[in-house]
Amino acid sequence: MPEVVGGPPGAEAARRAASAVWRIESARIVGALARYTGDFALAEDVAQEALAEALVSWTRDGAPANPVGWLLATARRRAIDAFRRRSALDARYALLAGRLAEGEFSSGVQTGPGRVDDLPWDPDRVDDDVLALMFTACHPVLSPEARVALTLRVVGGLSTEEVARAFLVTTPTVQARITRAKKTIAAAGVPFELPPPEERRERLGAVLSVLYVIFTEGSTATAGDRLLRPDLAYEAVRLARTLAALLPAEPEVHGLLALFELTAARFPARTGSDGEPVLLEDQDRRRWDRSAIRRGLAGVGKAVGAGRGLGPYGLQAAIAACHATAPSVRETDWERVVLLYEALGRVAPSPVVELNRAVAVAMAGGPRQALDVVDELAVSGRLSGSYLLPSVRGELLTRLGRTSEARAELELAARLCGNARERSVLLRKAAALE
Template sequence: MSEIRAPRAAGSPAVDDLLRTLAPQVVGLLTRRHGDFAAAEDAVQEALLAAATQWPADGLPANPRGWLVQVASRRLVEQVRSEQARRRREELVAAQLPADRRTAPAADAGAAEQDDTLALFFLCCHPVLSPASAIALTLRSVGGLTTGEIARAFLVPEATMGQRISRAKQRIKTSGVPFRMPAAAEWPARLDAVLHVLYLIFNEGYAGSAGPELRRVELSREAIRLTRAVHALLPADPEVAGLLALMLLTEARGPARTEPDGELVPLAEQDRSRWDAAAIAEGIALITAALPRGPVGPYQVQAAIAAVHDEAPTAAETDWPQILALYGVLARISDNPLITLNRAVATGMVEGPAAGLALLAELPPALAGNHRLHAVRAHLHELAGDLPAAVAEYRAAAQRTASLPERHHLTLRAARLAARS
């Protein structure tokens, strides 16, 4: 089964971003209309390929979403007609498509008014799937991430992740799960997976794990949009509010993360006047209201940490003891290696770099090849004044990251330190 991923049209990043946003909406609409998630994915992939070829040359259609719906619908009908063993489904699909929709492309006015992305989210996060499989499938089908990107987020081999996604799609297909928004009573069984997927999509958008771009703004914006939709449905849920706050407080720093030439700028060196003050104010208001409601979950704690960073007028005035205390709370709630990496940085800032390095020594061997581990070690060695060790770790981190901007930044950092040592 092919991946739903908007093809990049050379010289047309705007088209690529638009296709990425529209793809899950069209998959959701066709799944609702025809009842076959896997077939809808295949049909939409063909429509995306057609759009990536035609739109940059001919210009955007008046209704891009309606255009994709029309082309994908025709592809779906063609797929059904080619399978004689599925004649009954062919008749059903043909009956559902009016004649004018089977001819020249035109705007699908009714379809364009309804966004099925959130319903598609909940289909992929159905309890028939294990949490890990649900998250992987949703990242692929809704988030538009490749199998390799998802594998890196979960720290597993790409082949393993590919098998997991294929099994999840087959499980959805054979289970007969209806495509609809779940009733309120069904939310608790799916909410954790939905929030985790939104979190991972945002992270991939804010700091792309691979490729030439540091940020994939269309992903982070879509994650924020969908999280707002979930928050509108569950305004009293403190973890939903915490996740939205975390995204806003983090995305607010986005404009300052790069120099005009694209060079990555670390948090401590950013021009804070370029941060989005409105997003920071909204995020702080959300987390301030959410924390007293309880129970406190990991997204709320991470949002509180982000708020401490964003409220500091300068890097030197950052309240690192408070951040370290919050990481201690986070480790008790939801400890994992990436949290330990961040806690080691905070420990180094409060208790000294030796204490931070000692905390890193507790990490499992499986993380040894992760570039973030080497980058944190480099930072702590640099704080300690051990420049040769810092240079070696920065170079090791650069060799292991698939993000070209990060690789360039780490290599440059190593070169600058080597010149001083």
């Protein structure tokens, strides 16, 4: 939301109130506006304008009794003004004006500091609106980067500044991605609606992929001086919970949410007081979030209970469950982890899955067999430029006593690693082999 610096004493209170309402209700607000106007880009624009106007009005008059209604009423007026400017004979303006005259948009909303009685949307349509918003923001016509930025902006309610900080890019870069995304949606004629049932499951994959990217960046930052970006990870958890509530019959949605919960459960133990990473074998498992683990295990149960077999996210959640329920690294059921990675490699093959399988193989049966898998990956070049492969290879060579080779691999991994915290761990490991 817009930044507020200084101002009258009520400015900070107004900013906090507007920020809280926006973070909680932005998806419903933009979704309702998009349905009413039939214009996704306009809906997001006028919602942002209403938010900016709230900062001024609420500072002066105090927050209204129904802040969501106030924001929607203000945004609707902005939308009608925009249609007026486009054309006095615009069919959409005529439709909106007719609805307004019939009282469809009134809902008891008053623009001053007076009372607002009802929610300014049809509660029977809220779920559809939020789902349609997610599917629109993650539409296949958009680039992956645009999908992430647009989802965090219009569904998550983050400002462009917050998105930029999360992904360590400039605010103008994020603004350009969002602007281009909205223009692309308009040019492609993407309707604001739920995909038909025959397309929904296929399109759902794009939504899950976006949430996965957001969470992954929050759980292990690719760059910067922090290992974790918990605010970003927990935003992905919140969005996944919303999606699971809206699509309770989709096992992969529950699988994704379970994966998030089980991974986030380890956050409290993953860094020390100085922010340095704490490796899995050194973590104090008493600090793991047991409530999150219970929620994650329940999510795996729901995914399994659907009876369709686990998909890629469900399998990853099952692997995370093996770690979450083990008393220690040594007592982890590594044989099961290997089997789960083999299954994951069949349904969603990737070099990263194969690398993780190699780590599990090393824990279950020793480093020699695992090194053969890693060497095959190195020859294939599929992880060229990634620090992950030399990092794992260095660990395996260390366990085999090939210290000079191991040190070279760990030093290479450090040079390729973009995260300062992970880089320092790799350099310490390399130095310990001298």
